Structure formats: structure tokens, C-alpha cells
Amino acid sequence: xxxxxxxxxxxxxxxxxxxxxxxxxxxxxxxxxxxxxxxxxxxxxxxxxxxxxxxxxxxxxxxxxxxxxxxxxxxxxxxxxxxxxxxxxxxxxxxxxxxxxxxxxxxxxxxxxxxxxxxxxxxxxxxxxxxxxxxxxxxxxxxxxxxxxxxxxxxxxxxxxxxxxxxxxxxxxxxx
Numbered sequence: 001x002x003x004x005x006x007x008x009x010x011x012x013x014x015x016x017x018x019x020x021x022x023x024x025x026x027x028x029x030x031x032x033x034x035x036x037x038x039x040x041x042x043x044x045x046x047x048x049x050x051x052x053x054x055x056x057x058x059x060x061x062x063x064x065x066x067x068x069x070x071x072x073x074x075x076x077x078x079x080x081x082x083x084x085x086x087x088x089x090x091x092x093x094x095x096x097x098x099x100x101x102x103x104x105x106x107x108x109x110x111x112x113x114x115x116x117x118x119x120x121x122x123x124x125x126x127x128x129x130x131x132x133x134x135x136x137x138x139x140x141x142x143x144x145x146x147x148x149x150x151x152x153x154x155x156x157x158x159x160x161x162x163x164x165x166x167x168x169x170x171x172x173x174x175x176x
Contacts, residue, residue, distance in 0.1 A: 004117070010056035013124040021120045029113040030062035030098055031126040039098040056124070066103045066111065069095040074105075101134055108152040110137025 004025040010032050013021070032043065042065070047053045074090035075081050094104045103111045112134035118126025139161075140147035149165040161171035 002119075008120075009058045010124060010126070011058045013120065014056050016124070018120060018122055018124050022122050024120050025129075026118050026120065026126060028059040028116055028118065030057075030059045031116055031118045031128055032057045033118070033125045033128060034099045034116075036098060036100040038096055038100070042098050062098050066095055066097055066113075070103070070105050070111075099131065103134070106136055108137070108139050110139060110152075112136050 002024050004027060006027050008026045009028055032039070042062075043057055046057055046061070047055065070090060070093045071086070073093045073095060074086045077093070078085040078089035080086070090105050090109070091107050092105065094102045097103045097113065099114055099116065101114060103113055105111060114134050115130075115132045116128050117130040119129050121127055139152035140150045142148045149163055150170070151162045151164050152160060159169035159171065161169070163170050
């Protein structure tokens with residue numbers, strides 16, 4: 001029976017004997033095996049930088065690339081690197097991801113990203129067997145009553161955790 005893992009990617013598999021893992025599944029927003037020109041260029045640059053063609057990329061690397069690209073775009077839009085103007089400017093910024101789409105920064109400062117399901121191959125890579133359209137990121141799950149009432153609309157409320165039921169700020173946004 002295949003198992004679905006939520007924290008196993010290429011980096012973890014690179015140090016394992018994958019013979020008994022072939023056919024099991026993993027869920028991430030990115031796999032190195034994504035077949036796009038953007039991803040091929042990213043992998044080529046990574047290999048050139050690291051000096052090792054056997055090293056793998058992974059989901060946290062793509063997330064870092066997206067975050068940095070969004071920050072750069074927000075700095076350019078704001079015309080400064082000062083924190084508050086950049087925070088205001090970053091909402092709505094859209095940047096390319098490596099799976100052929102874009103990531104958009106939402107008012108809660110989470111991103112839209114696709115969800116990919118990958119099937120483990122013997123070589124430690126994944127065959128992407130399912131990919132959604134970009135899904136909006138949410139700070140808390142709507143499936144638990146205690147977190148379903150929480151909102152993180154930072155620019156609108158200057159509050160990192162706003163309780164919509166009690167209409168109160170549970171966690172004030174920090175002043176960097």
C-alpha cells in the first residue's frame with residue numbers, strides 16, 4: 001500500500017536506498033523533476049554554483065527563490081528597502097515559480113502555490129502524478145474551530161493573528 005509523505009523530498013531520498021520506496025508518494029509544491037524551462041535553468045545554475053551535478057534541488061530551495069524574487073519586486077515597487085513600505089508593496093506581487101506558473105503574495109503574506117503529488121522513482125526523483133492550479137496559502141486551517149476564526153491580514157489590521165469571532169488582536173505584528 002503506497003504511503004503519502006509530507007516531508008520527504010529529493011534531498012532526503014539522496015541518502016537512502018530507494019529500492020523499497022519506489023511507488024510511494026510525496027506531496028510538495030515543487031519537485032526537481034518538474035519539466036519546465038525555468039526549472040531546467042535553475043537546476044543548471046545550482047549545479048554550476050555547487051560544482052556537483054549529482055546534488056539535488058528541493059522544495060525549500062524553490063520557496064527561497066520565490067521569496068527573494070518577491071522581496072526584490074516589492075523593493076523595486078516601494079523604491080526603498082525600508083521594512084514598512086516594502087511590507088505594503090509586497091501584497092499582490094506575482095513572481096514566476098519553477099513548475100510553470102506564478103506565485104502571488106496574498107494580504108496574509110502567504111503565497112499561492114500549486115500542490116504536486118510525486119511518485120518516488122528508483123533514482124530518488126519523482127514522477128509528478130498530479131498538479132493543482134495555485135492554491136492560496138492560509139495561516140491557519142479552517143478545519144479546526146479554534147483556528148478557523150483566525151485571520152492574518154497584516155496590512156489591513158497590523159495584527160499577526162486577528163480573532164474574527166472576538167474581534168480582537170491575539171498577536172500584534174512585530175515592529176521589525
